[in-house]
Amino acid sequence: MKNIIIAILTLLLCALAVRADKMSDYRAFADTVRADVFAEVPPGFDVKDIPAKYSGESAVVKAVYENINAKKKTGMGVGVGIVGLPSITRRARVEFGHLMRMLIHVNDKAALEKYSEFAFDTDDKRTFYKSYEKNRHTIGVRLIKPDGRIVDIDTSDFVEVEEGKKGDEKSRKLAVPGLEVGDDIDVFFFTETKLQNIHPDPVDFVLKAEAPILNYNIHCEIDDNLTTQYRTLNGAPDFTVGRDADNNYILDLELKDIAAKEPRLWYNSLQQSPRIMMRIFNRRNSESFTPKSAKKDGLQQNPDVNTMLEDRWDIDDAWLDKGAGYGLYYYGAFKDERKLTKALNKLAKDGTISQRQMADYIYNLLAYAYIGNRYSFDILDFAKAYKDFTKMFGVKMEAGLSSCDWHEPLDQLLNHKHNIYFMRLDGDTARYYFPPTGNPLIIAPGEISPHMQGREAVMWAKKKERKQSPLQFFTIPVTGTDANRNVTTLDVTVDNTMLGIRRSEAYRGSTKRSSSSLISLEDADKGYSSWLNRYGLNPVIKEKKKETADREERYADGRKEQVEAFKTEIESYHGSAPAEFIDGRITDIGIDPDQPDLCYDTEYRMDGYVKRAGANLLISVGKLLSEQIELLPTDRDRKDDLYIGNPREYLTVINLVVPDGYEVNAKSLEALKTSVKGKDASFDVEAEEGSGKITVTVVKQYLSPTVAIADWPEFAKVVDAANAWNSSVLAFERL
Numbered sequence: 049m050k051n052i053i054i055a056i057l058t059l060l061l062c063a064l065a066v067r068a069d070k071m072s073d074y075r076a077f078a079d080t081v082r083a084d085v086f087a088e089v090p091p092g093f094d095v096k097d098i099p100a101k102y103s104g105e106s107a108v109v110k111a112v113y114e115n116i117n118a119k120k121k122t123g124m125g126v127g128v129g130i131v132g133l134p135s136i137t138r139r140a141r142v143e144f145g146h147l148m149r150m151l152i153h154v155n156d157k158a159a160l161e162k163y164s165e166f167a168f169d170t171d172d173k174r175t176f177y178k179s180y181e182k183n184r185h186t187i188g189v190r191l192i193k194p195d196g197r198i199v200d201i202d203t204s205d206f207v208e209v210e211e212g213k214k215g216d217e218k219s220r221k222l223a224v225p226g227l228e229v230g231d232d233i234d235v236f237f238f239t240e241t242k243l244q245n246i247h248p249d250p251v252d253f254v255l256k257a258e259a260p261i262l263n264y265n266i267h268c269e270i271d272d273n274l275t276t277q278y279r280t281l282n283g284a285p286d287f288t289v290g291r292d293a294d295n296n297y298i299l300d301l302e303l304k305d306i307a308a309k310e311p312r313l314w315y316n317s318l319q320q321s322p323r324i325m326m327r328i329f330n331r332r333n334s335e336s337f338t339p340k341s342a343k344k345d346g347l348q349q350n351p352d353v354n355t356m357l358e359d360r361w362d363i364d365d366a367w368l369d370k371g372a373g374y375g376l377y378y379y380g381a382f383k384d385e386r387k388l389t390k391a392l393n394k395l396a397k398d399g400t401i402s403q404r405q406m407a408d409y410i411y412n413l414l415a416y417a418y419i420g421n422r423y424s425f426d427i428l429d430f431a432k433a434y435k436d437f438t439k440m441f442g443v444k445m446e447a448g449l450s451s452c453d454w455h456e457p458l459d460q461l462l463n464h465k466h467n468i469y470f471m472r473l474d475g476d477t478a479r480y481y482f483p484p485t486g487n488p489l490i491i492a493p494g495e496i497s498p499h500m501q502g503r504e505a506v507m508w509a510k511k512k513e514r515k516q517s518p519l520q521f522f523t524i525p526v527t528g529t530d531a532n533r534n535v536t537t538l539d540v541t542v543d544n545t546m547l548g549i550r551r552s553e554a555y556r557g558s559t560k561r562s563s564s565s566l567i568s569l570e571d572a573d574k575g576y577s578s579w580l581n582r583y584g585l586n587p588v589i590k591e592k593k594k595e596t597a598d599r600e601e602r603y604a605d606g607r608k609e610q611v612e613a614f615k616t617e618i619e620s621y622h623g624s625a626p627a628e629f630i631d632g633r634i635t636d637i638g639i640d641p642d643q644p645d646l647c648y649d650t651e652y653r654m655d656g657y658v659k660r661a662g663a664n665l666l667i668s669v670g671k672l673l674s675e676q677i678e679l680l681p682t683d684r685d686r687k688d689d690l691y692i693g694n695p696r697e698y699l700t701v702i703n704l705v706v707p708d709g710y711e712v713n714a715k716s717l718e719a720l721k722t723s724v725k726g727k728d729a730s731f732d733v734e735a736e737e738g739s740g741k742i743t744v745t746v747v748k749q750y751l752s753p754t755v756a757i758a759d760w761p762e763f764a765k766v767v768d769a770a771n772a773w774n775s776s777v778l779a780f781e782r783l
Contacts (some may be wrong), residue, residue, distance in 0.1 A: 075204050079725055081238050082203070085149065091302065092263025093151050093234070097182040101307075105161035106682075107152055107259040110232065115147040116251060116268040116299075118276075119326050142243040142274065142330045146251065149236035152259070154229055159259075164227050167219045168206075168237055181760055182242045189224055192232040199226055245335035248328045250463060253301075255284055256321040261306040268299035269726040275329040275342040279350050279462040284322035289347065289707055293775035297347050312683055314690040314755070315546075318454055325462045339363075339464050351462070354518065359464040360449065361511070367432050368447050368508050374436040383588045389440075394698075395583055396442045399510035403443050407473055408493035408641050409580070410437045411481055413442075413587060414640070416576035418484060419569075426481035431469035434481065444474035450524060452486060452497075453693070458504040459521050468500070472507070478525060488564035490572065492644035498558035498694050501528045526753050527707040529697035532557035535645075536700040537697060538672055542665070542707040545658045546627060551674075558694035560638060563646060566613050568606035568639055569599075575637035622677040663782035665710060669720065672702050672774030673746055678771045690755035690763065692728075702744040705779065712737055713779035718777055720744060724769040726762040728752040731769045742778065 086700045092111030102108045121141040154160050169185040189201040206220040227233065241248060253266055265289070267309060270276050272295045280286055287299040301324075310317055329342035339359035341351060361368075377385035392409075395401050401409070414434055431447075440443050447471050451458045453675040473479040482497045484490060533556045541548040555563050567575075573589075580587050591599065614632030619625045630651040638646030657668045706712060727775035728751050735744045748770055755763050 073417055077184055077240075078084045078186040078188070078203055081186050081240075085147065085188055085236050085238065086190065086234070090149065091265045091564045093149075095151070095262060098153060099305075101245060102260050103155075105260060106156050107154055107163070109257055109259050109261040110151040110153055111149075111263040112151075112257075112261055112265070113147070113149045114253060114266045115145070116266075116270065116326075117145040118248060118268075118274055119143045120245075120271040120273040120330060120332075131756050140776070142241075142248055142328075144239075144241040144243065144248040144328070146239045146241075147236060148238075149234070152233045152235070153175055154227065154231050154233065156229060160227060160229055163233055164224050166224065167220055167221050169219060169239070176236060184573075185220075186238050187220075188234075188236045189222065190234045191224070191227060192234060193228075194230050199227070209722045211349060212287065243330070245330075247333070247336050247338070248331055251328075253284075253324040254317065254321055255303060255323060255724060256306060256308060256310055256317075258310050258312075260309060262304070264301075264303040264306060266299070266301040266324075268297070270297045270299070270328060270347075272297055273332075273345055275348070276326065276332050276343055277329075277342065277348040277351055277462060278324055278326040278615075279456070279460060280322075280455055281460060282320055282322045286349065288322075289349070308687050311686055311688055312680070313677065314692060315688060316453060316691040316693075318456075318711040320688060324454060327463060353459055353461050356461040356464060357449070357458075357506070357519070358514075360461075360467060361508070361514070363464070364469075365511060367435070369510060371436045371439060372432040374433045375440065376437065378433075381590060383590045388585065388587055391585055392441050400699055401583060403474070404473060404479065406441050407438055407443050407445070407479075407481065407736050409583070410434065410441065410443070411493035412579055412639055413437075415484055415490070416573075416580060416587070417589070419490060419572050419576070427468060427485050430483040431471070434471060434483075436632065438471070445471040446474055447508045448505050449508065450500055450503050451483075452499040453503065454486075454499070458506065470500070470505075480524070488560040488638075488646070490564060490567060490639060491560075492639045493641045495557065495641070495644050496525060496527060498532070500524050501694055517640075526694065527557060529695045529749055529751065532694045532696040534559040534562075534696070534698045536674070538700070538702045540672060540702065540704045542658060542705070543653075545655060547654045547657045547667075547672075548651075549654060550622075550649070550651045552647070552649050555638070556645045557696075559696055559698070560646045563617070563648070566610065566617060566632075566648060567634055567646070568603070568610045570603040570606055571634040571637055573599075575634075575639060579639055584623075590700040614650055618650060621674045622654060622671060624654070624656070626652035628653040629710070661779075664713075665780040667704070667778045667780065669702065669704065669742075669744060669778040670774045672701055672704075672744075673770075673774060674698075676770040676774050677767055679767055684764065686757065686760055689757050690728075690760065692750050692753055692755060694750075694753060696750045698746075700744075700746040702742075702746070704742040704744070704778070706737075706740055706742060709783055710780035711783055712742055713781055714777040716763045716777065717742065720773075720778065722769060722773065724766050726766050727757070728755045728759055729763050729766040731766045731773070733773060744775070 090111065090113035093113070095110045098108050098110070107730055119142070121143055138386050152163060154163060166187060166189065168187045169183070191199040191202060192200070193199065199485050201222070201224055203222060206222040224233065255264060269292070272291070277296060285303070286302065287301050290298045292298050301410055310321060329338055331338050331343050331345070341348070341355050341359050376382065377388050382388060396406060409436065414430065414437060435445060435447060449458065449467050450470060451461070451467045456462060458467060461467065468481070468483060468485065471481040479494050480496050481493060482491070482500055486497065486499045501524055503524050504520050504521050505524050509519060535554045537552045538548045553563065611629070611632065615626065615629050618629070630653070632648065632650045634648045636645060636647040638644050657671055659666045717737065721733055723732045724730065730747070730749045730751070732747045733744065735742065
């Protein structure tokens with residue numbers, strides 16, 4: 049026992065020594081970088097006064113300075129020698145530095161809270177024998193007081209944070225003690241990356257923030273032996289380009305007085321904020337994939353989109369033309385794959401099911417394995433497998449390419465990875481099949497992902513055909529309110545000061561985004577298995593005993609997590625936690641193409657919604673509608689169009705049982721009714737009494753994917769009406 053204790057203590061001491069060494073290295077690195085950075089005064093960092101027009105702003109960014117320095121090096125590196133052992137060889141390397149520095153003026157308590165803590169990345173070091181990457185990250189913070197005093201913050205006093213369900217999202221967080229309203233914060237983030245046989249990460253310059261920016265400067269110094277591609281998006285200005293004495297490319301950009309701010313609501317920064325995307329390639333590397341467009345040194349400003357598309361086609365032409373060779377037995381996910389293949393072939397040859405039905409069935413069969421991680425592949429592999437499977441069973445499909453709304457539009461493509469393949473049923477331009485991605489992850493066959501609607505797309509053609517005739521871009525359809533609908537039904541009873549609530553939800557299309565995270569792996573497995581049990585087929589996932597035990601354990605954990613998720617959902621719906629949670633369960637995961645609603649039921653009790661006024665009762669019926677958006681004064685002064693995404697409808701039906709011994713006050717019932725309609729949105733409430741209950745029907749609609757800023761005041765009236773209705777009270781009088 050004594051020896052075990054000594055061994056444990058030794059291990060602990062070794063771990064502490066390693067951590068101490070790492071901290072010592074970090075401090076030395078951080079101190080050196082901080083001294084170098086703060087020794088410089090970039091443009092705009094000597095600004096003292098803020099224009100009077102910004103005096104009411106919560107925060108003002110006095111200056112932003114970004115610096116990119118990329119150098120090609122040829123030096124010694126780790127390679128693979130005899131019998132796979134590591135060896136030292138000459139390698140193509142890149143040394144890459146990215147500095148982001150800001151000077152922020154804190155004008156009120158909201159800004160004080162926002163900037164009292166900063167997060168930055170953890171260091172990492174990865175070796176892949178031939179490939180090698182080392183990233184070091186540091187932060188520097190100092191406060192500049194109104195009287196000119198400078199207070200340095202100890203940046204080694206950070207906290208390591210692990211977030212995410214599995215703790216796989218790691219970061220460092222640094223508190224900023226002593227920060228006060230009226231201070232300036234001079235903060236920088238610096239990343240040093242040393243690369244061997246791989247390319248630097250893409251860089252994204254966003255020329256807009258949540259606060260006004262007085263000065264924004266970018267300076268890039270990039271080795272001409274590297275390949276640099278960049279694209280200006282959403283109205284961003286272009287760089288001034290030059291060369292220095294060493295023939296490096298020098299890119300500069302200076303902007304003054306960026307008054308426009310990113311709005312808090314209905315705004316997609318990736319699609320609306322001016323930005324410049326940049327990719328830098330070391331084409332001489334021997335391991336990391338280099339697209340054809342980047343195999344020539346130099347600078348490519350806003351490259352032709354067809355050239356960028358050819359990068360993608362070049363990778364995928366083979367499987368798009370002849371297939372990837374995937375059969376149901378390729379991955380081995382199902383029992384009796386050959387028997388299942390034979391049965392599906394018979395259904396196809398006999399004409400027992402239509403091409404659309406077969407396409408739907410194969411989609412859900414593949415999604416069943418994909419969602420549960422039974423197939424080890426990504427969304428590109430999903431597209432490959434889906435194309436192969438449908439072709440195998442005689443379904444004629446066309447392949448297309450588009451991009452999600454968190455990437456650049458396809459007709460402005462820069463990064464060949466920023467796209468998604470989809471399939472379209474031949475001859476049916478309205479029938480699309482997208483890989484499960486984003487939120488919601490689970491969608492029904494033929495359902496157009498909300499992240500893809502209204503996006504630019506192009507259908508694939510063979511290389512010879514592409515040379516003869518340029519590909520034509522088109523827009524993926526945007527579905528209407530009927531395809532993006534949330535129906536909420538509440539059955540409510542009064543029990544003293546409590547309300548007993550049974551609430552059923554049905555989400556369709558883009559409205560699924562708010563609830564798809566409630567689906568557990570167990571729900572998904574049962575939902576897919578049940579739906580696939582048709583046409584005389586019953587696909588069963590292949591598992592070993594240990595895999596079955598592991599799955600059952602995940603099921604048990606998932607049930608516990610789901611209870612907490614339902615409690616969080618209730619709190620999100622009402623704006624307050626339930627007094628008592630009774631039950632929550634998924635009733636339909638939403639994969640039936642003919643009835644694609646994600647449905648669940650919850651049962652709980654809410655306190656504080658019933659008040660007594662003498663002998664009468666006052667019930668906060670407005671709180672039975674989901675919590676509505678409240679516009680802040682800062683939201684009203686808007687300069688940008690609204691990005692709604694998809695037209696949507698929210699229908700809420702409240703059935704409130706009249707308490708025994710009471711009758712409803714007719715005037716308060718009439719006061720519930722309202723109707724506010726605009727070109728892009730509407731809010732309507734009807735209320736009636738009958739059969740011993742009060743029925744309130746609330747309909748809120750967003751009618752357009754985007755709202756022009758000229759129509760913002762009218763749209764805001766609808767939002768205000770919905771928020772005001774949250775305060776509605778229904779009176780009941782004692783008989």
